[in-house]
Amino acid sequence: SAVISQKPSRDICQRGTSLTIQCQVDSQVTMMFWYRQQPGQSLTLIATANQGSEATYESGFVIDKFPISRPNLTFSTLTVSNMSPEDSSIYLCTVVEMNTEAFFGQGTRLTVV
């Protein structure tokens, strides 16, 4: 199993600014994933954070808007850049190991005003 610490747990930000979300895992993991969950919606995969290489982004998400760092096997950050009210969502850091469940951080509830 994996225990994920994600921070901040919530934030209220002004439009046009950026927020960096941190994700710390208690064990080394190969792949980490970042999801977005808009109000009342499902979890949408933003990108896969790979250690030692650039993140892999899903359709509709770009590096300039959501830059990701993965400096080692236990840590990753997601930055939400140049925020607008449409970026108001819950952002979830996730770890999935082979043939087992996904482990989620507690999420970052972002409100852009």
Added chain:
Amino acid sequence: QQPVQSPQAVILREGEDAVINCSSSKALYSVHWYRQKHGEAPVFLMILLKGGEQKGHEKISASFNEKKQQSSLYLTASQLSYSGTYFCGTEIYRKIIFGKGTRLHILP
């Protein structure tokens, strides 16, 4: 490709049964099921792997038809605590794509 869940919403009385379905247009490596309550992170219920292996909670049952690329989650003798939104997720190389969810509401 996002898996398709049905129904979108279910209202049950306590003690009744429900089935939630999940289908994919792509070949599946494994299927995950999660329940999420408002304001909380999703909670793991079950994973079904190719070849028939299943891992999950004892009181939850599910099926996985690899040929039809479908999975179903069976909730029997529902309890009030079963309320929430259920998501299926299709996994390929650890990347999980979630369906839109099924909202389940249990009435006393």
